[in-house]
Amino acid sequence: MNKKLLLGDQAIAQGAIDAGLSGVYAYPGTPSTEITEYIQTSPAGRQNRIHHRWCTNEKTAMEAALGMSYAGKRALVCMKHVGMNVCADAFVNAAMTGVHGGLVVLAADDPSMHSSQNEQDSRFYGKFAMIPILEPSNQQEAYDMTAFAFRLSEELHEPVLMRLVTRLAHSRAVVTLGETVEQNALNAPARSQNWVLLPAIARRRNRELIALQPDIRRKAAESPYNAYTDGGDHTLGIIACGIAYNYVMEQYPEGCLYPVLKIAHYPLPENTIRRMAAECGRLLVVEDGQPFVEEQLRGILPTPCTIQGRLSGELPRDGELNPDCVRKALGLPALPVNAASPLVVPRPPALCQGCGHRSVYEALNRIVEHYPEARVFGDIGCYTLGALPPYKAINSCVDMGASITMAKGAADAGVFPAIAVIGDSTFTHSGMTGLLDAVNSQSPITVILSDNLTTAMTGGQDSAGTYKFEAICLGLGVEREHLHVVTPLPQNMEEITRIMEQEFNYRGVSVIIPRRECIQTLMRKAKAQKK
Amino acid sequence: MKTDIILSGVGGQGILSIATIIGQAALSQQWYIKQAEVHGMSQRGGDVQSNLRISSQPIASDLIAMGAADVIISMEPMEALRYLPYLSKEGWIITSSNPFVNIPNYPDTEALLDALKAHGHVKLIDLDALTKEHNLGRAANMVLLGATAEFLGLPFETLADSVRTVFESKGEAVVNLNIKALEIGRAFK
Known part of the structure; x- marks a missing residue:
């Protein structure tokens, strides 16, 4: 079996190459840059079988990718989270036109702002555009999900948003590679009128996109990436999204005693969540970034069960998750820790000598x-x-x-x-x-x-x-x-x-x-x- | 068997090559590995660290919990001390004793080294002197790795093989130099 040690970013890139990618469109931005770089230096990239030149900004990237999709081929757009703001017009309207060749939009969020000016959560964009969102929890999933995302995009004729966080983008693990798919042939979209978003057509497309929602929800509910594992103790139910799942499981090497719903494919699997709420008196939502899921569960009217997470204070309201804050939220005692030394001072980055x-x-x-x-x-x-x-x-x-x-x-x-x-x-x-x-x-x-x-x-x-x-x-x-x-x-x-x-x-x-x-x-x- | 390692230093000091070699050695033993790195802004002369977890069993978290690290490997003494809260009570610190001073308020070196020694389980290595004495060029990080070998849970030979694999493309002279540095580090007491 073919195995490789890959960063989360590189796993996405390899997954896209193996899924028959024809073009990657991107502007560099931490923590997403390594995706495009990996494709550029891959054999397929070096032989120019995949278009891989950097774009001027995220909007030109998004539109070029949409054009490649229009022509029937699979395209990947990559950016850091704030790049989503730059390409938002094209992104939201790509859901309105729909797509032809698979179109995957990869947004790499940066909770804790390691290299960014805010910690906006790209999942809101996916919901806003009414399209599916995938959020891998580890490098293997990042690889597998990319091919899955292209297939899903072509089945639904809609773009699919993939969301990464810095910690997965820049962490390495061994990935087992799967089968490779040939690139799509050049072919014209069947309903070419869909791409002309004049108000009359846009109104029709909007209704079609709304009508597609039950299908989008059903596919998420049946997704292999959303997994419910029962636990003996029903005093608590845990909903863990993407990488947060790892921080939960780190606390229970022998298996979690509470029911855990792992979410890696949105919209939320509503029936499973309702069942968990009915069975458990209390739900803990563990998600990296903003309280996207917690807010949806909470709403503004009273709920029959207690919902805990970033909004209720069990987890910090901002900053990236880590094993320590998740441990605390689960009510487990902290490990004995050496005191921080008062001698240590910050060492901020600086312009290079000779710059x-x-x-x-x-x-x-x-x-x-x-x-x-x-x-x-x-x-x-x-x-x-x-x-x-x-x-x-x-x-x-x-x-x-x-x-x-x-x-x-x-x-x-x-x-x-x-x-x-x-x-x-x-x-x-x-x-x-x-x-x-x-x-x-x-x-x-x-x-x-x-x-x-x-x-x-x-x-x-x-x-x-x-x-x-x-x-x-x-x-x-x-x-x-x-x-x-x-x-x-x-x-x-x-x-x-x-x-x-x-x-x-x-x-x-x-x-x-x-x-x-x-x-x-x-x-x-x-x-x-x-x- | 599981070893949680924090690698630290200042951007550009070569901590990622140490991580690569340990990772490669772990893989040669069919172990699992997770290695979280820092890319981007901090690499410009700021503090950098990498969480490297190697285990014979699957690993869940990419990050090491506070109080859970088995080893801190550092190219710089203050950067070693920075991660002390992550080290377990029995954990070891293997660090260069040579300060990298690129900030105006860098702490007093003696106080810094004393604070490290106070931890007990520590190897302070004058990498600059060792590198000069043995003419090791840019292989100082391999001395550090060699000094860490006994704490990793991996046979020394797997590390040496890994050094050979990683530096193979750079020619025999580079391989030999790095192996020599690794051996010198191993002999350090």
Whole structure:
């Protein structure tokens, strides 16, 4: 039997390859990046039998995948949870058009925000779009479920959402591989009118999607991935979702004494839950992320049984689950623990030695010092670390591209100077349209487009706009005399600060592009050349 | 048989290669393995850790409970101390004694090493000195692994085989260097 040691992410990727995937569409984002990378470096990827080039953002990825599905082939879209916000329009409407070739949308959530700005739970999106959701509990399930998800998508003619959490995405275990399926042939959808969401057709499609719900619920209720195991003691029933199941079972190596319902396929299996509620006086809901299931069970009217979980305080309201908090919620005594040492201090991440962003912040701070009213709007990437000491150089970090648009809004309100700091990959992801807004309204902002020729934060993936930024800015209407390219090195500090000060004082849109390759990708290339 | 291991260090110090070699050795014994890693932002010079669980029986949780780890393997003394609440009362700490100072408020080194020694079950290894003395280049992490060998529940030879397998593609010189480092670590008392 073919076995491999795989991260949860890689298990999804291998599962998709074996399920006859024709294209993966994604923008890098922790903890989802390794899925696409695995496909890119797989034999099928290297031989270009599977389309695998990075996309500019999650919305272009989602739409391209929908196009591949339209053409009859199986497509996978991968993103981190906040990417779901970016592609939400395409995602929700993909449920309205329905799909032809199997379409699996993979959202990797990040409870505890190891590398993110919020801990939103993607399961809400699946419910919102009225489609099935799969949530694997371990690496083997991640592999098996991917093929299952493609089949389910083609049976229902709807996209299927798969939800991972960081802890599974980035944890390895041995996976036994199954059979492989050939890719679908190119073929046109039968009901081509479904794809034209004019109001009259959309109303019909909406009713069809609603009418499909009993079928979607039945398949979840009968799913091999939702398993009820009876236990002798009915004083408590446990509902454990996805990876939470492991934290429950960790407490009972000889088997759980209470009935356990493991949920890995939504919508919720309602009849099983009603039966558990009737048999057990108390239900404990254990789920990673937001209280998605607990809220559904609880509602606002009194329930015949006690429901416990994150909302009632048995489990913490936020943060990722772990064996310790689950143990406590189950009423088991804590293990004896060594006291934490008071000597230990936090060691936050920092910009690498030799990183070009360092010179950018060094220069920026030198000028901003003379402009106490200046506000610097930051963005998402390695350079967000400029918020920490020693630089403390940015005043905001919200979402991809928000630096430019927030600077514009602040400038419109009278903030001067209003400065945006954005990386190259973030700029093409969601910054370009904001720059066009600023140009059109002649907002007095300076955009520092810190270009390190890669998507650095996630490990150095291709950046969509490399060597195109001057052309993009000019094309959007930035004036040539207010577009500058500099090399962010300590010896160029005088030139960089001079240009910055000059442009901060210009009452229109200016763009400064400090450009120098990421030190990490540079070192990696040097190492590869040595071999 | 089950061993719960916490590997720790600072981003870039090579704790994941130690995990890979132990994992490979466990697999060669038909054991189960779960290895939770840290990717993303923290890898930029921040603290990194990996939960490695190896067992002859199936493993449920990807994470180790507090007070349950059998061993902490650390490339850095403060990072070893950080995970003390995860170590069982009988657990061992095998750590480099060389501080990696990249923050302004790094604690006093003597106090740090004393706190580690106070735990009792600890091997403090001056990896910098050993690496220099034996000319081990970048194989310091294999010294650390060698010093850990007796606590893993795996025969030493399986670790050596695993080192050979993992470094095979890099040529015989690299394999030999890493095996030498592993042996030096094993001999450390």
